[in-house]
Amino acid sequence: MTPSQDATPIPLPITAPALSGIDESIKLPRRRAQSPGASLASLPDRRSSPSLSSLFASTSSLAGSRPGSGTSTPTASTIPSSVFSPVSRSNGAPFPGPGFEGTEELRNLISRSFAPHVGVLASEDTEELVQQKGFQGGLLDLIRPFGEHITGKLAIRDSNGSSKVVDDFGIRFMGLKDGLGYPSFPRKSAEGVYDSTNRELNSGKPSDRWSRTGGDISHIEEAVGRHIAYAEMQNTGSISDYFNSRNISSAGWEASPFYALYLRRLLSGLPLVPHETFSHPVACVIAISSHSTSPIEELRRLYTSTNISDSRLPQWVNNEFLRYYVLLHDEDNDDIKQSMGLYEQMKRNFGLHCHLLRIRSAQAVPSDDESVRIPLCEWMSASEELAEIEKREAADDDVDPTPCIFESDATAIRSFVRELVASSIVPLMERMCAQWNEQILSRRKGLSGRFMSLSKRWTPFGASSRNSSGPMSGGSSNYDSLQGFYKPDTPEALMRKLADYAFMLRDYKLAQSTYDVLRSDFNSDKAWTYYAGASEMVAIAALMTPNNMSSKARIENIDQFLEASSYSYVTRSAAPYYALRTLALGLELLRLRGSSAADDAARWASRILESRLVGPIGHALFTERVSASYGCRRGVGNLNSGSRTRKSALWALLATSEWIALEKTDLAEKALHRACALYGVLPGAFEDTPVDIKEAEDGVDKLGLPMRAYPLAFGEMKAHIDSLREALSEQRRMADGYDDMAETLMPADDEELEVEDVISESLTVNARPNRKSLIGAQMPFGVDVAPLSPVRTRDEGEEGFTESDKIL
Amino acid sequence: MSYYFVIIGTKDNPLFEHEFGTYRQGGDGISRFREDTRHMNQFVAHASLDILEEVQWAGGQMYLKTIDRYPPTGSTISAFITAANAKFLLLHQPNNISTTSNPSSLTANRNAPTSTTPAATDEAIKNFFNDVYDSWVKTIMNPFWRVDTPVRSPVFRSRVAASAKKYL
Numbered sequence: 011m012t013p014s015q016d017a018t019p020i021p022l023p024i025t026a027p028a029l030s031g032i033d034e035s036i037k038l039p040r041r042r043a044q045s046p047g048a049s050l051a052s053l054p055d056r057r058s059s060p061s062l063s064s065l066f067a068s069t070s071s072l073a074g075s076r077p078g079s080g081t082s083t084p085t086a087s088t089i090p091s092s093v094f095s096p097v098s099r100s101n102g103a104p105f106p107g108p109g110f111e112g113t114e115e116l117r118n119l120i121s122r123s124f125a126p127h128v129g130v131l132a133s134e135d136t137e138e139l140v141q142q143k144g145f146q147g148g149l150l151d152l153i154r155p156f157g158e159h160i161t162g163k164l165a166i167r168d169s170n171g172s173s174k175v176v177d178d179f180g181i182r183f184m185g186l187k188d189g190l191g192y193p194s195f196p197r198k199s200a201e202g203v204y205d206s207t208n209r210e211l212n213s214g215k216p217s218d219r220w221s222r223t224g225g226d227i228s229h230i231e232e233a234v235g236r237h238i239a240y241a242e243m244q245n246t247g248s249i250s251d252y253f254n255s256r257n258i259s260s261a262g263w264e265a266s267p268f269y270a271l272y273l274r275r276l277l278s279g280l281p282l283v284p285h286e287t288f289s290h291p292v293a294c295v296i297a298i299s300s301h302s303t304s305p306i307e308e309l310r311r312l313y314t315s316t317n318i319s320d321s322r323l324p325q326w327v328n329n330e331f332l333r334y335y336v337l338l339h340d341e342d343n344d345d346i347k348q349s350m351g352l353y354e355q356m357k358r359n360f361g362l363h364c365h366l367l368r369i370r371s372a373q374a375v376p377s378d379d380e381s382v383r384i385p386l387c388e389w390m391s392a393s394e395e396l397a398e399i400e401k402r403e404a405a406d407d408d409v410d411p412t413p414c415i416f417e418s419d420a421t422a423i424r425s426f427v428r429e430l431v432a433s434s435i436v437p438l439m440e441r442m443c444a445q446w447n448e449q450i451l452s453r454r455k456g457l458s459g460r461f462m463s464l465s466k467r468w469t470p471f472g473a474s475s476r477n478s479s480g481p482m483s484g485g486s487s488n489y490d491s492l493q494g495f496y497k498p499d500t501p502e503a504l505m506r507k508l509a510d511y512a513f514m515l516r517d518y519k520l521a522q523s524t525y526d527v528l529r530s531d532f533n534s535d536k537a538w539t540y541y542a543g544a545s546e547m548v549a550i551a552a553l554m555t556p557n558n559m560s561s562k563a564r565i566e567n568i569d570q571f572l573e574a575s576s577y578s579y580v581t582r583s584a585a586p587y588y589a590l591r592t593l594a595l596g597l598e599l600l601r602l603r604g605s606s607a608a609d610d611a612a613r614w615a616s617r618i619l620e621s622r623l624v625g626p627i628g629h630a631l632f633t634e635r636v637s638a639s640y641g642c643r644r645g646v647g648n649l650n651s652g653s654r655t656r657k658s659a660l661w662a663l664l665a666t667s668e669w670i671a672l673e674k675t676d677l678a679e680k681a682l683h684r685a686c687a688l689y690g691v692l693p694g695a696f697e698d699t700p701v702d703i704k705e706a707e708d709g710v711d712k713l714g715l716p717m718r719a720y721p722l723a724f725g726e727m728k729a730h731i732d733s734l735r736e737a738l739s740e741q742r743r744m745a746d747g748y749d750d751m752a753e754t755l756m757p758a759d760d761e762e763l764e765v766e767d768v769i770s771e772s773l774t775v776n777a778r779p780n781r782k783s784l785i786g787a788q789m790p791f792g793v794d795v796a797p798l799s800p801v802r803t804r805d806e807g808e809e810g811f812t813e814s815d816k817i818l
Numbered sequence: 819m820s821y822y823f824v825i826i827g828t829k830d831n832p833l834f835e836h837e838f839g840t841y842r843q844g845g846d847g848i849s850r851f852r853e854d855t856r857h858m859n860q861f862v863a864h865a866s867l868d869i870l871e872e873v874q875w876a877g878g879q880m881y882l883k884t885i886d887r888y889p890p891t892g893s894t895i896s897a898f899i900t901a902a903n904a905k906f907l908l909l910h911q912p913n914n915i916s917t918t919s920n921p922s923s924l925t926a927n928r929n930a931p932t933s934t935t936p937a938a939t940d941e942a943i944k945n946f947f948n949d950v951y952d953s954w955v956k957t958i959m960n961p962f963w964r965v966d967t968p969v970r971s972p973v974f975r976s977r978v979a980a981s982a983k984k985y986l
Contacts, residue, residue: 620889640868652872660865664890723831724860 116598117554119270122180123277123389126435126514128157129186129294129331131316133308136299136338144373144413149297149338152415154183155385156423160431167440168517169447176516181431182389186294186316186323188222188282224279224391225587231625233392234272236399238627241268242676268677269631273598276591279391284326284495285543287510291323293332293435297367300337300344305352306359309335328498328507332438334430335360339368363434367426374414381414439511443520446508450501451524489535496540502531506544513551522551529571539585542578545571546592553599565607572596572614580621590623594632601639608643608654612636612661630668634681637661641688659688666734675741682734689722691731820849821986822859822909823978825954827966830867832860833904834969838982839913847983850913855891862888863907866895870907874899880951881944896940898947900954902965906947942985949981 130150132140137148145151158180167173224230280289296312298305313333316322323329335356339349346368353366374381390398488500496503509524525548532541549571572592579589593614601611615636619629637658645653662685669678722728819842825834837859839849851859866886873882882897891911898906957963957974 616889651875654868656868657865660861663861723829724864726857727860727864730857730861 116602118178119274120277120550120554120595120599121516122178123274124280124288124510124514125180125182126292126439127182127184127289128334128430128435129291129316130183130297131186131294131312132297133299133302133312135301136297139299139301139338139340139371142371142373143369143415149295150183150185152384153295153423153427155387156420156427157181157183158388160428161424162428164432164436166436166515166517168515169443169512169520174516179431179436180389181292181427181435183295184222184289184291186291188279222279222391222394223281224275224277224393225281226393227276227587227590227623227628228625229392229396230272230275231627233275233395233399234268234631235627236396237271238268238674238677242674266631266634269635272628272631273594274389275392275395276594278389279394282323282327283539285506285537285539286547287328287507288514290327290507291331292439292511293334293430295334295336295430297336297338300339300349300352305337306355309356309360326495326498326503328503332363332434333360334434335364336426337364337366339366341368341370342372365426365429368422369419370416374416374419376414378414378416380417382417382420383412383414384420386412436515439515443508443511443515443517446504447520450504451508451527454501454505454527455523487535489532489537489540491536494537494539496537502528502535502540505531506540509544509547513547518551518555522548522555525551538578538582542575542583542585542588542592545575545578546588546595549575549592550595550599553596553603565610568596568600569610576617576621580623586623589621590618593618593623597635597639601642604642605644605652608639612639612654612657615639626668626672630665630672630674630677633661633665633668637665637681637684655688659685662688663731663734666738670734670737670741673741675738675745678738679742682731682738686731689727689731691722691728819845819986820851820911820913821982822849822851822863822911823950823982824860824863824907824909825969826863826867826905826907828903829966830864831966832968833966834974834978836975836978836982838979838986840986841983842986847979851911852891858888858891859893859909862886862891862893863895863909866897866907867905870897870899870905873897881947883940896943896947898951900951902958904954906950906954908943908946910943946981946985949985950978953977953981 130153132149140149140152143152160179160181163175163177164179165173165175166179280286282289294316296309296316298308298312302308316333317329337349337353337356339346349366349368353364356364376383387394488496488502490497496506498504498507505524505528509521509528512518512521512524525544528544529541529548532538532544549568552568552571575592576589579585579592597611597614597618600607600614603611615632618624618632619636624632637660640654640658640661643652643654645651662681665681666678666685669675669681722731819840821838821840823834823836823838824832827833837849837851839845839847841847865888869886870882873885880899880901882899884894885897886895887893888895893909893911896908896910898908900906953974957969957971960971963969
């Protein structure tokens with residue numbers, strides 16, 4: 011595509027009817043002026059992009075090069091900083107970038123995703139103070155981004171007493187009850203348009219709260235779909251490295267930023283559930299401000315509210331978490347001496363877990379020298395991200411709505427978070443680990459513990475009570491099978507907590523052995539969800555342990571754990587989200603094990619596809635994953651026996667047809683390019699995107715695979731590849747030609763294509779996709795009005811996820 | 819069951835292709851691959867060469883049994899390797915899964931009208947391969963045949979069809 015076409019804006023009138031017609035359509039930054047052609051004239055049209063592009067950038071990284079003053083001229087740095095370019099992650103934030111280049115990034119991603127959760131509870135005057143600063147969500151909004159990465163290194167002692175330095179530790183601040191309940195956003199009103207009124211000013215607390223909960227696969231799909239659509243649109247400006255790099259080496263292929271995003275969203279916002287305690291609060295920050303007239307009473311009231319009243323978590327959550335008291339001092343209005351006095355009093359009353367946080371109450375303006383934009387949350391849940399995108403599109407202003415704070419405030423909050431973590435949370439978790447390890451786990455693992463569990467299993471009493479389904483009090487089983495959870499003070503629940511703490515502190519050995527003990531306990535109690543959770547984590551902990559696990563037996567163990575876990579999650583507990591998490595993490599960690607485990611990784615990836623856990627976008631992404639997994643398997647010897655080049659090519663081709671069906675032309679081209687290179691038929695059929703053949707050959711060499719000595723000799727295969735190419739270039743041509751066509755006719759009614767039509771058309775010559783489809787309005791699940799929960803799809807039959815299969 | 823049988827030469831080139839259906843359970847010997855996935859047969863067979871090249875060194879047998887499966891269509895692939903490194907691949911796919919849109923292998927097997935046990939199927943395929951091998955050797959003894967060129971003999975085709983009728 012040529013630059014002159016790139017500069018052509020998408021005229022709004024064409025997209026507008028379609029947008030109102032199809033509810034899931036993706037709104038792009040509004041383009042106001044209608045001046046196609048001249049690149050100068052189109053510059054103003056880009057003006058609206060900073061606000062949105064920063065959001066898309068922010069979701070994959072903390073956008074560093076966001077323009078400070080947001081509005082006036084769209085400088086060159088605005089766009090490059092946008093989507094997934096490496097530029098945007100070079101701002102010193104040490105978390106992994108969008109793609110995974112090496113093995114460590116993924117490991118880090120996983121270890122960082124299971125982070126301690128800290129509840130935030132603030133008094134009303136505190137919330138008012140923070141809202142004055144421009145944070146509608148109150149204190150939580152203010153400190154949340156800072157919790158995701160703790161500045162500086164942190165020493166963590168493991169169960170053996172050896173300490174280990176971690177430099178990417180983080181915590182998640184959350185509202186105390188955030189993880190509860192299933193996310194209810196986005197809701198659709200009867201017209202099929204997003205009902206965006208109730209979250210305008212965060213007044214609609216419920217939807218706002220639930221949107222912080224992850225665990226809904228359809229939301230993840232949608233969020234990723236929007237990213238893809240946005241990236242494809244931006245691709246016209248030749249900024250997306252991912253699309254433009256024709257490098258098909260395994261690294262280039264595997265660093266799909268969309269897949270990385272998918273995984274990250276999968277791991278964000280873990281819901282609060284009984285069977286795992288990752289999202290149970292480790293501590294709770296109780297905040298008052300210096301505005302308060304009776305501060306100590308206020309603190310007491312907040313404290314008791316965490317125990318009895320509406321802030322009390324459900325009874326399966328262990329309520330004995332740490333309370334951390336924070337006094338928010340208003341630098342602008344209040345007297346520091348008074349606050350110091352109050353702080354001393356707090357210390358006397360509540361002990362050491364106190365902090366005096368000095369911030370200014372005035373709102374910072376972006377143009378101010380001292381103000382910095384608050385970083386966007388990296389670990390926001392998919393629904394939250396969607397809400398954010400919606401909000402910014404609806405706002406339709408040029409200003410980046412991210413609030414600013416003063417540099418001094420940012421520093422104060424950072425040091426507060428660091429102190430909270432380093433001197434309260436981590437020591438507490440270490441202590442609890444040691445304590446539980448000594449008191450419960452070693453007793454359970456010891457001789458008497460084994461005997462107890464044996465006798466529990468084999469004595470007639472044990473057997474009878476195990477099979478009956480009533481709440482056992484002090485009987486042989488602690489599992490309350492009626493309500494389906496263990497009480498938080500039972501040894502099983504505490505051991506699970508111990509294992510989770512150990513996992514969050516990255517002591518994978520202890521975690522693994524504890525999960526293993528739990529597995530057998532849960533199994534004999536028939537606590538299936540718990541059992542699935544323990545199996546999942548034992549496999550992941552084992553894979554996270556850095557030692558090499560070459561022995562066949564161990565790989566088989568892992569297989570068994572993953573199998574048991576996914577089976578229990580899907581069949582016994584109907585929890586597809588967790589099954590997907592299990593399989594995706596298992597597959598990625600196995601793939602990192604290199605050649606020997608690549609087959610297993612590919613098998614689990616195709617298991618994800620088979621069990622229909624994911625929607626169309628996930629389906630395509632995981633199909634690419636199968637291909638990548640096979641691709642990382644190396645052959646041995648001169649015969650190169652054991653490589654999986656052909657399989658990798660096959661799955662790449664499948665991915666191509668899925669992307670074509672989704673009308674993601676760029677991604678489809680990329681997949682097809684890889685498939686062709688692996689098959690040894692180098693693409694010459696892209697007239698409009700000429701491919702450097704030499705480069706492609708280099709790519710194959712970089713793969714470490716032999717150039718295919720034998721040209722593809724199957725006639726039908728060639729024909730099929732050619733037809734895919736044709737469909738693709740047709741799609742591309744229509745997309746490019748759309749701008750010209752748009753001037754003369756308004757093909758608004760053409761947008762309402764049925765899903766099946768889209769597919770069949772995209773595969774035949776008379777395909778009629780257009781620019782709007784590039785934008786992604788025809789994501790097949792978008793046409794489906796029902797929210798695409800896998801459970802639903804399973805129940806309702808095969809409409810949602812299977813059209814991709816039909817084209818295979 | 820529908821079958822896709824292909825003989826692949828030493829340079830990954832197909833020498834002979836044949837498609838047929840089962841004759842068991844009143845089948846008429848006509849293959850019933852789903853139209854939308856029919857073109858995948860070649861791809862799947864081609865992809866399974868990866869596995870074949872690995873397992874061929876594991877033992878001395880010519881019949882390599884089931885070496886690969888392709889879950890999206892519920893296909894399974896059995897392989898046989900001749901002394902001259904020509905590979906026989908037989909892709910078999912249960913029939914009546916075309917109505918369900920995404921056959922997981924489990925349901926496919928359940929729905930398949932196979933009263934035969936896996937062992938019996940395995941044995942049948944083995945016999946089929948041996949039979950075809952017999953005719954194959956006889957055919958390529960033709961002095962005008964060069965290695966890695968397609969075989970177009972109608973006699974050979976009819977023999978393969980006869981073997982298929984006999985065993986599958």
